[in-house]
Amino acid sequence: MKYYIYQGLSDSGELTKIAEVTDVKTYTVTGLEANTKYRFAVSTYNGLRESAKSNIITVTTAQISVQSITLAISKTSFEVGETTTITATLGGKTSNMLTIQVYEALVSVSNLTSSNVTANSVTLSWT
Structure with missing residues (x-):
């Protein structure tokens, strides 16, 4: 199964597809800015069509030590x-x-x- 990973900034706005993975259920997003709020969602693709996006989670990255x-x-x-x-x-x-x-x-x-x-x-x- 193929999974699409979506990312957005702040509390609202468009989510953009940033990656696809196949047959795994984990993905590490890199290149993020410190102390910044992001939103993420995931969908599946079965070869014919894409599912609805998952629930959206919000994450604030850590400050730089x-x-x-x-x-x-x-x-x-x-x-x-x-x-x-x-x-x-x-x-x-x-x-x-x-x-x-x-x-x-x-x-x-x-x-x-x-x-x-x-x-x-x-x-x-x-x-």
């Missing part, structure tokens, strides 16, 4: 007004994530102290 993400910054030293881009690489695909522009140099804060602590206020001082 992340093994590693590489973040890269194009510069590590900046002058005021310069820009740099941070990129992320996941599974061999790289995309620009963020562009940074330096507006003024950072100044360190040290020796933070508190005084005049009351029920609803505190005075902070630093150098």
Whole structure:
């Protein structure tokens, strides 16, 4: 017996025949997108005509498990007004994530102290 496998995307719309198998009652669909909803149905063909499609099942594929993400910054030293881009690489695909522009140099804060602590206020001082 020949079986036709049908596939569709999302909750509605046309189902498209994607494969045929003969004398087996299982089929593995490959090439799907991660975290995507699909619909499937199967029909039979007896050599003369095709049966009605089976019940339609809905499957949402799994999300991609992340093994590693590489973040890269194009510069590590900046002058005021310069820009740099941070990129992320996941599974061999790289995309620009963020562009940074330096507006003024950072100044360190040290020796933070508190005084005049009351029920609803505190005075902070630093150098």
